Amino acid sequence: MTSSEYNKFVARGKKIITRMSDAKWELGDLAVQVFPPRNRGRNQVSRYREMLQFGRDIGMDVPARIEQYRNTSIAWPRAQRRAASWSTHWLLNGHPQRFELMHDGMRFTEAQNVRVRRGPVSRKKRGPFDAIRWLGSAESFTKSAAAVLGVTDPTPDQLKEVDRIVSAIEDQLDAVRAATDRRAVA
Numbered sequence: 001m002t003s004s005e006y007n008k009f010v011a012r013g014k015k016i017i018t019r020m021s022d023a024k025w026e027l028g029d030l031a032v033q034v035f036p037p038r039n040r041g042r043n044q045v046s047r048y049r050e051m052l053q054f055g056r057d058i059g060m061d062v063p064a065r066i067e068q069y070r071n072t073s074i075a076w077p078r079a080q081r082r083a084a085s086w087s088t089h090w091l092l093n094g095h096p097q098r099f100e101l102m103h104d105g106m107r108f109t110e111a112q113n114v115r116v117r118r119g120p121v122s123r124k125k126r127g128p129f130d131a132i133r134w135l136g137s138a139e140s141f142t143k144s145a146a147a148v149l150g151v152t153d154p155t156p157d158q159l160k161e162v163d164r165i166v167s168a169i170e171d172q173l174d175a176v177r178a179a180t181d182r183r184a185v186a
Helices: 003-034 044-057 065-075 086-091 108-115 123-135 138-148 156-185
Strands: none
Touching: 003 044, 003 065, 003 086, 044 065, 065 086, 065 156, 086 108
């Protein structure tokens, strides 16, 4: 492969990445329209379930991501968004000076450095979510979850469904960890 051919592939890959980022913004903006921001109340759980159902209804592999997209769209109004990836914006969602820190072309790793500039976050500030580690591998967690559901000898389809649920839970735990880290750094 020549250098010229390689550069064409790189340019094509960059366009694909941009489309992926644009799709996350579009889904987040759509979710804001369906589920506008409101004060937290006792219906948060049912609202979250409705958001998950919306994610399933539109065909998302991991419906819980719709909440991440929505929250990022709320944190970054259109006028405040920069020419940087959606993920870079997401990383700085909770930073109180995110609008001043974000700049066009900011890379994800740069946003990570901004987020952790004050040093590592102590475990105590992260809360109880790191306790999930004692469960071990994702496979053992999936089997444990199936047992909790009363399935002693799960079929491959049942394990696949439990694994899908576990993935959604892991995504939510990652979002909580990131939000907790952002609050601790701020």
